[in-house]
Amino acid sequence: MTVFLSMVIFIAGMMLGSFFNVCIYRIPRAESIVFPPSHCTSCGTRLKWLDLFPLFSWLFLRGRCRSCKSKISIQYPLVELITGLLYMLLYLKFGFSGSFLTYLILASILIITTAIDIEHQIIPDELVFIGIIAGVVLVLTGLSVHWKDALIGLLVGGGTFLAVALLSEWILKKEGMGGGDIKLMGMIGLFLGWKLTVLSILLSIYAGGLIGGLLLILKIKKRGDAIPYGPFIAVGTIISIFFGNELITWYLQTFLY
């Protein structure tokens, strides 16, 4: 039964991922996410049902539009696959529970914001706003963490990054942390509660240092180039969701006892 449900959730996740791709393309361009129906962004040909299978359509068409043969970004199948996998893993870890629903919504918002941040270096306010509304509803219905924990999470998440932004502006005289990152981290804190939020922040700093260093060594980026920080926040948060409690227990046992 678990195997069957996992597959259903995986496929449902991939189909939602296909909708997320529409959001990722249209939200930064201020287009409607429901109208017009999916079409090739090069030639405008409306996609038929055969072109709309998550992942498989892209593979069968070898990443090209059926009509005009222009390339379709690998972002499309990747977002579908990542969404399907994350949904399935969340189900396997949390079963059908409040945590499952909470993290499903958080992961969905993170997938969309990360892809937009990588392409446009922005985190749209409307996505953070939708996340805050959803987070508040989850807290009020008792499906997520206690409201005090959520509130402290919000303040710790947003506050830490705000402090980093103010300090780097004051000491380094440059923008170290964008407003979008501050708001996003606050929103995440609302979902995670304060402990996992602190861990997510630390993990995002490690991930940023590691990947940023690699990009410099491999000369993909130069010193002083802007690197979007949203993806590191997302990676830190996803690790916290899956391994946070184990990591915190391990850390406390190793260093404090």
Ligand SMILES: [Zn+2]
């Ligand atoms: Zn086309």
